[in-house]
Amino acid sequence: MAQAIFAGGCFWCTEAVFKDVIGVSQVESGYIGGTTENPTYKAVCTGSTGHAEAIRVTFDEVTISYAELADVFMGTHDPSQLNRQGGDIGTQYRSAIFPIDDAQRAEAAAAIARWDAEHPTSKAVTTIEGPAHWYPAEDYHQEYWEGEGQRNPYCLAVIPPKLMKLRKSFQAKVKA
Secondary structure, three states, X not given: OEEEEEEEXXXXXXXXXXXXXXXXXXXXXXXXXXXXXXXXXXXHHOOOOOOEEEEEEEXXXXXXXXXXXXXXXXXXXXXXXXXXXXXXXXXXHOEEEOOOOHHHHHHHHHHHHHHHHHOOOOXXXXXXXXXXOEEEXXXXXXXXXXXXXXXXXXXXXXXHHHHHHHHHXXXXXXXX
8 A cells, every 4th residue: 555645625535535436545634834833723723833734644545646646636626826716815735745755746747737738828836746744633623524423514615626627527537
């Protein structure tokens, strides 16, 4: 099993998307890329810690490659928005990839280049960052969509369109 770390706005939203991707066995919400040790959700939301809301994806490289995951990431959020996703504004909602090694760093750069080639009028502002320390988010953020999220008006407005985009654009990569 391998891991990948992506920050694409609200971690509840990206977690919900990646839980539906074949080859993905676990998705953990957390914080990465900041300066505060052991950040909390409340602190990260202020934008003062430097962390991004992110997900750490555990996946089977035989079933899905890192490059394919990076393409799913780029294709299911708006990588052309600087420090925001929709109504979520601030550096904590930036579009960023945190490669674990040099091979992932190269694949991340290639995924951004593919996005830019396919979207010449809306270039990606996605950054490639790290290495950085991973901090798991508080327990109540884990598997949020499956529980509280389906009663949360924000999630109901934001997550279903992302799931539809996943199913439309990456049909062969979606769990049955």
